[in-house]
Amino acid sequence: MKKRRSKILYVDHKFCPGCGHGIVNRLVAEVLEEMNEDKGAICAVAVGCSSLMPDTYGVDIVQSQHGRAAAVAVGIKRCRPDNMVFSYQGDGDALAIGFSETMYAAIRNENITVILINNNNFGMTGGQMSPTTLENQRTTTSPYGRDVSLTGKPLDVMKLMGTLDVAYLARGTLTDIKEITKTKKYIRKAFEAQKNKAGYSLVEILSPCPTNWGMTPLNACKHINQVVQSVYPLGEYQGGGK
Amino acid sequence: MTRKLMKGNDAIAEAAIRGGCRFFAGYPITPQSEILEYLSWRMPEVGGVFIQTESEISGISMVYGAAATGARAFTSSSGPGFSLMQEGISYIASAELPCVIVDVQRYGSGLADIFTGQGDYWQAVKNGGHGDYRCLVYAPNSVQETVDLTVSAFDKAEEYRNPVLILTDASIAQMMEPVEFPALKDHNQDALPWAMNGKGDGQNKRHTSIMYYNLDYDNYLKNKYDKIIEKEQQWEEIKTEDAELVLVAYGISSRICAEVVEMARKEGLMVGLIRPITLYPFPVKAFEKLEKVKYFASVEMSCLSQMIEDVVMAARCRPTYPIRGGMKVYEAEEILSAVKDIFAGNAKEVY
Numbered sequence: 001m002k003k004r005r006s007k008i009l010y011v012d013h014k015f016c017p018g019c020g021h022g023i024v025n026r027l028v029a030e031v032l033e034e035m036n037e038d039k040g041a042i043c044a045v046a047v048g049c050s051s052l053m054p055d056t057y058g059v060d061i062v063q064s065q066h067g068r069a070a071a072v073a074v075g076i077k078r079c080r081p082d083n084m085v086f087s088y089q090g091d092g093d094a095l096a097i098g099f100s101e102t103m104y105a106a107i108r109n110e111n112i113t114v115i116l117i118n119n120n121n122f123g124m125t126g127g128q129m130s131p132t133t134l135e136n137q138r139t140t141t142s143p144y145g146r147d148v149s150l151t152g153k154p155l156d157v158m159k160l161m162g163t164l165d166v167a168y169l170a171r172g173t174l175t176d177i178k179e180i181t182k183t184k185k186y187i188r189k190a191f192e193a194q195k196n197k198a199g200y201s202l203v204e205i206l207s208p209c210p211t212n213w214g215m216t217p218l219n220a221c222k223h224i225n226q227v228v229q230s231v232y233p234l235g236e237y238q239g240g241g242k
Numbered sequence: 243m244t245r246k247l248m249k250g251n252d253a254i255a256e257a258a259i260r261g262g263c264r265f266f267a268g269y270p271i272t273p274q275s276e277i278l279e280y281l282s283w284r285m286p287e288v289g290g291v292f293i294q295t296e297s298e299i300s301g302i303s304m305v306y307g308a309a310a311t312g313a314r315a316f317t318s319s320s321g322p323g324f325s326l327m328q329e330g331i332s333y334i335a336s337a338e339l340p341c342v343i344v345d346v347q348r349y350g351s352g353l354a355d356i357f358t359g360q361g362d363y364w365q366a367v368k369n370g371g372h373g374d375y376r377c378l379v380y381a382p383n384s385v386q387e388t389v390d391l392t393v394s395a396f397d398k399a400e401e402y403r404n405p406v407l408i409l410t411d412a413s414i415a416q417m418m419e420p421v422e423f424p425a426l427k428d429h430n431q432d433a434l435p436w437a438m439n440g441k442g443d444g445q446n447k448r449h450t451s452i453m454y455y456n457l458d459y460d461n462y463l464k465n466k467y468d469k470i471i472e473k474e475q476q477w478e479e480i481k482t483e484d485a486e487l488v489l490v491a492y493g494i495s496s497r498i499c500a501e502v503v504e505m506a507r508k509e510g511l512m513v514g515l516i517r518p519i520t521l522y523p524f525p526v527k528a529f530e531k532l533e534k535v536k537y538f539a540s541v542e543m544s545c546l547s548q549m550i551e552d553v554v555m556a557a558r559c560r561p562t563y564p565i566r567g568g569m570k571v572y573e574a575e576e577i578l579s580a581v582k583d584i585f586a587g588n589a590k591e592v593y
Binding site (some may be wrong): 056 | 304
């Protein structure tokens with residue numbers, strides 16, 4: 001079979017080996033091209049590992065401030081209502097420093113799509129604890145494991161947003177072909193919600209971070225299947241038609 | 243053209259509309275909330291976007307996104323909220339995008355209070371966010387001038403692809419004066435070559451710090467601001483030709499100082515006034531021709547004096563005195579008495 005490469009991926013990405021970002025980059029690119037929305041797409045990209053994208057990702061792209069990508073996307077969408085507008089953010093960006101901007105874009109049911117890569121840590125800065133770090137997970141700022149009696153429990157954005165009147169919410173992962181295909185379907189549904197002007201859509205993707213988890217890429221995928229998914233269950237949470 | 247009696251804040255809001263602005267995102271704070279209130283009905287009337295945001299951080303972020311699409315975008319706040327915007331302003335400046343921001347100054351640090359002040363000078367004029375950039379800063383002293391400068395701010399922001407600030411104060415923003423507005427200006431965001439609208443059939447666009455792609459970044463930036471310093475200085479001067487003492491004041495303080503000049507002259511004291519209309523660039527050209535002036539005084543509603551450092555530099559370190567105010571608008575008599583102290587040798591220089 002001939003390998004087809006999305007035109008949006010015009011330069012090789014710069015993520016670590018085994019990182020999930022590269023796959024998500026590709027899925028979003030393929031969905032936009034398959035929907036014929038790539039030429040009008042505009043991305044508000046986060047600060048973190050995501051900020052490697054302006055050099056490699058071939059859609060119009062605004063480098064947002066740390067945590068503010070959803071608000072930047074809202075500014076773009078309100079001025080370009082016919083373009084496909086999305087933010088691309090990590091869990092530290094969207095759920096720690098950007099919690100307020102992330103939640104309020106959903107509360108207002110803004111017609112944007114949020115792609116949220118959840119790898120349970122601040123990747124770019126070297127693996128510090130993030131809001132989604134698992135209980136007892138060791139990071140560079142929770143060297144004895146995350147103590148939830150001090151930090152509170154891992155943050156589940158699906159639960160938080162589940163009460164809101166938004167168009168589409170789903171959580172996928174990337175651990176095998178089947179899951180990658182499902183995740184791509186979620187991303188497609190999210191962009192379709194935007195296209196139909198149904199309002200806010202968010203897809204959270206449980207993503208391996210072998211570098212900061214200290215695991216091989218295969219073991220990182222196993223860890224997601226065996227541990228991470230039990231804290232963050234997969235599936236469609238809103239607008240899935242179930 | 244009809245003149246109408248209008249409050250400063252309402253006039254700023256209408257002027258933004260006249261200047262082609264169709265995007266506002268902001269948060270309530272006294273004494274600027276009328277801008278928000280006015281635009282909440284006026285923006286929809288002209289087909290523009292009005293968003294009441296969850297914070298000033300979100301407001302400036304939305305302005306950033308809107309500006310990236312070529313829209314004329316605008317936000318406003320006062321002291322504490324203006325502090326929250328600094329991160330966003332630094333990003334917008336670094337990406338070379340245009341926008342207009344109004345800071346209606348109130349008095350004091352921290353929560354501060356809602357009465358008039360001029361303590362945000364450094365934050366507005368000396369790049370309040372991180373890194374190296376400057377905003378073009380206008381300091382109107384009447385409602386009409388607020389209108390004129392707000393309209394032109396949008397043009398200048400686009401000309402230099404840089405944020406432009408209107409640094410006004412609670413007095414000018416809350417007073418009512420007769421104003422005339424220019425006709426509605428049309429703005430075509432698609433006419434701007436850098437405006438994002440998707441890549442179409444061409445190369446995608448990126449709005450991020452120009453530092454990453456400009457190999458001569460340091461010189462480029464220096465030259466950019468040098469050009470602004472050379473071309474954009476604006477000021478008003480009153481009786482400076484034969485003055486021995488020149489007062490320097492902007493905004494509401496400058497109106498009191500104009501009165502002080504008249505009072506002093508009647509008593510035979512040779513006093514003049516330089517009123518900066520642009521605070522960045524500071525109007526150093528106004529000082530260059532004043533070789534005979536013996537003393538300068540910076541009159542500002544700030545208990546620690548901020549603009550005075552620019553006055554000292556512009557005056558090339560000739561004797562410069564602070565005349566400080568705050569908590570209330572000066573009485574002309576108070577300034578006149580400080581002026582007499584300077585002439586009598588009873589005042590203390592700033593350094």
